[in-house]
Every structure is written in structure tokens, then in C-alpha cells.
Amino acid sequence: xxxxxxxxxxxxxxxxxxxxxxxxxxxxxxxxxxxxxxxxxxxxxxxxxxxxxxxxxxxxxxxxxxxxxxxxxxxxxxxxxxxxxxxxxxxxxxxxxxxxxxxxxxxxxxxxxxxxxxxxxxxxxxxxxxxxxxxxxxxxxxxxxxxxxxxxxxxxxxxxxxxxxxxxxxxxxxxxxxxxxxxxxxxxxxxxxxxxxxxxxxxxxxxxxxxxxxxxxxxxxxxxxxxxxxxxxxxxxxxxxxxxxxxxxxxxxxxxxxxxxxxxxxxxxxxxxxxxxxxxxxxxxxxxxxxxxxxxxxxxxxxxxxxxxxxxxxxxxxxxxxxxxxxxxxxxxxxxxxxxx
Amino acid sequence: xxxxxxxxxxxxxxxxxxxxxxxxxxxxxxxxxxxxxxxxxxxxxxxxxxxxxxxxxxxxxxxxxxxxxxxxxxxxxxxxx
Numbered sequence: 001x002x003x004x005x006x007x008x009x010x011x012x013x014x015x016x017x018x019x020x021x022x023x024x025x026x027x028x029x030x031x032x033x034x035x036x037x038x039x040x041x042x043x044x045x046x047x048x049x050x051x052x053x054x055x056x057x058x059x060x061x062x063x064x065x066x067x068x069x070x071x072x073x074x075x076x077x078x079x080x081x082x083x084x085x086x087x088x089x090x091x092x093x094x095x096x097x098x099x100x101x102x103x104x105x106x107x108x109x110x111x112x113x114x115x116x117x118x119x120x121x122x123x124x125x126x127x128x129x130x131x132x133x134x135x136x137x138x139x140x141x142x143x144x145x146x147x148x149x150x151x152x153x154x155x156x157x158x159x160x161x162x163x164x165x166x167x168x169x170x171x172x173x174x175x176x177x178x179x180x181x182x183x184x185x186x187x188x189x190x191x192x193x194x195x196x197x198x199x200x201x202x203x204x205x206x207x208x209x210x211x212x213x214x215x216x217x218x219x220x221x222x223x224x225x226x227x228x229x230x231x232x233x234x235x236x237x238x239x240x241x242x243x244x245x246x247x248x249x250x251x252x253x254x255x256x257x258x259x260x261x262x263x264x265x266x267x268x269x270x271x272x273x274x275x276x277x278x279x280x281x282x283x284x285x286x287x288x289x290x291x292x293x294x295x296x297x298x299x300x301x302x303x304x305x306x307x308x309x310x311x312x313x314x315x316x317x318x319x320x321x322x323x324x325x326x327x328x329x330x331x332x333x334x335x336x337x338x339x340x341x
Numbered sequence: 342x343x344x345x346x347x348x349x350x351x352x353x354x355x356x357x358x359x360x361x362x363x364x365x366x367x368x369x370x371x372x373x374x375x376x377x378x379x380x381x382x383x384x385x386x387x388x389x390x391x392x393x394x395x396x397x398x399x400x401x402x403x404x405x406x407x408x409x410x411x412x413x414x415x416x417x418x419x420x421x422x
Binding site for chain 1 (some may be wrong): 364373376377380381384385387388389390391392393394398399400402403405406407410
């Protein structure tokens, strides 16, 4: 099928499959998934600008679907999301300005990739470490299900900051928190979004969990709520330049509609700590693919660049299968439990 | 390809398909031509169309998929915190 707007020839079923996989990952992790879709579309023949623009447009539609589903499960803290947007807007602008000034030095690509690798590596390693720390030491002592109420030392310290005005985040189980702290978190994650590109859901979700102490599922839902606005703004900007293939985005959204629902529902059946573990592994492997890409570019080895793309695709498909398997197992166990009662 | 309910129709499946392709294809072509025109001549209108179409499609498909899931017995309950 030839897409009438970008002129790219692609199998529509492949677009639906890409949409489905990113829908599952997005609904489950609360991320946009630009780290997966943009290279995938690029590999399948989309020019880079079209790949980013089309991806952002479809992420917006997918986030609406996933947010509605999470909202029904009580996982979206709208007050928190709206407050964070204030900070995010300024953060994105600052990140963009820094990129523009960095471009004058001609070092944008290696610097951005270096920071990207550091950020992904740090977040991924900490989340994987946190999972094993919890399952080996905390869980045997405190019992199952305590992980959300424990929070982190950082989140407990953050909650002690009493700079008015203070707000009560009922959905996030936070009785009182300074508005400035929320705006600052939005600013910091927005900065990374502007500086590194994409929606930065891979930073926002862990930031909500580890810095603010928000329960994992609420962090996922609230992050998706924010992504509607950030990706919508991005899609609008790219569309102004004519770099969105609306037909491709519409086809991808068909797969994402099913995937996002499955991913969102899976958060009910897969334990919070396991969501963090899967997220940690995904972020770590995404970091490895950026390393491969950087080494391939530095030493002029195109094979490594292709390998990075294939690694990302394989990771997305594997994680989607793992999440759907977890969902199916959880539903089967629940059915068996109720049939025994 | 056989249309399973062809016997219900006063005309053959090929005719149905032809009518759909003719009018459906015509409408689709017109829509794409309009989008291409906006893309080149009115970027703001094109950008607004992208946002509105994505939002409406998201809401529509989300509702349909949610309904299908409900029919399949996949229930979503609110989590009490």
C-alpha cells in the first residue's frame, strides 16, 4: 500500500502491528513509546521527520484511549497531571533552547546520546536494583503489597517540604505536598523531553514513583494523561511543517486501540514491582541500543546502527508478548479463584 | 471471496463491492486530496485536522474496543485505595 501523504510503500498490517505493540507498552508502562516507533518507522522507509511527526500524532490518539481506560480503574490523578503541565511547558522550552545553543558547537548528537545513555542506564539500573532489593530483603520482612506504602527515602524527604501552597492528592495517596515540588518535577522531566526529544515518559513515570512516592499504577495513568498534551503539541508542530502522515497514524491507531486497552488492563493483574522490573529492563535495553547506534556512527559501522534498530523492535515485541501473557495468566487465576469460592 | 449474506441482497456481491469501492474510494480520494491541499496551502488547518482526527479516532476506537472487551467478559473494576 502506498501512503498518499508521505509516498512511503508499506504493508498496512505491519503498521497495525507496530501500533498494537506500542499500545500494549504505552498502556502498561505509561510511556508514549517514541523510542520504539520512530526507529521502527524509519527502518520501514519513513523519512526521519515523517517518522517523528506520524509517531507523535498516533501517540496522542493512543494516550487518549489508554488514559480513559486508566481513568476507569482510578489510576489518573488529574490534579497532579495538570499541575505538572505548568512545569513541563517551561522545562521543554529550556531544553529546546539548550539544544539550539548546543547546535552551534556541532556536538549535539554525541552530547545528547551521551546524556541519553546516562539517563536510561541510571533509571534502568536503579529500577532493576530496586526490584531485587524489594523481593530479597523488604518483602520477606514486611509482607506482600507494602511496596507502595513504603515509598523511598527521597519521596519521604520531598513530602517534608512545606512551601505553601500545599495540595492534597487523594488519588495518589499523598495527603499534603507543596505545589512547587510538583511543578519542579514537571519542569525537570519537561527539560529532558525538550533536550532529549520524545515525551520523556521514561523519566516522568519513575520520577513520579521514586521522587513523589506516587503508586506505580497511578504514575502510569497520570503520565499517560500528560502525554496527551505533550504529544498533541508535538504533533501539531510537526503537522504545521507537513511532516505527519495522517493515514499512517490512523492505521496505527487501529492496532494501538486494542493494545492500549490490553496494556492498561494488564496493570491490574501484574504486580507493581514487576511493572517496575519490566520497565527497568526495557529502559536498560533501549540504552544499549543507543550505545550501539553511537558506536556504529562514531566508527562508521552501519551494521551496528541496524542492529540497534532490530534490538529495539525485538525488545518491544518481546515485552508486549510478556505483558499479554501476564494479563492472560492473571485473568485465568482470578477466574479460577472466583470459581473456587 | 464470498459474501456470506449475499442471498439477502437484491443484487450480487460484486455489485455491492463495486458500489462501495466507487463511492468509498471517491470519498477517500477527495478526503486525501483535501488534506494534501491543506498540507500545502493551509498548514494550520492541516495541523488542526490532524489533532481533531486523532482525538476523535482515539475516542471512537477506545469506546468500541472497550465495548468489545466488555462483551468478551474482560471487566475493569475501580481499584480502592
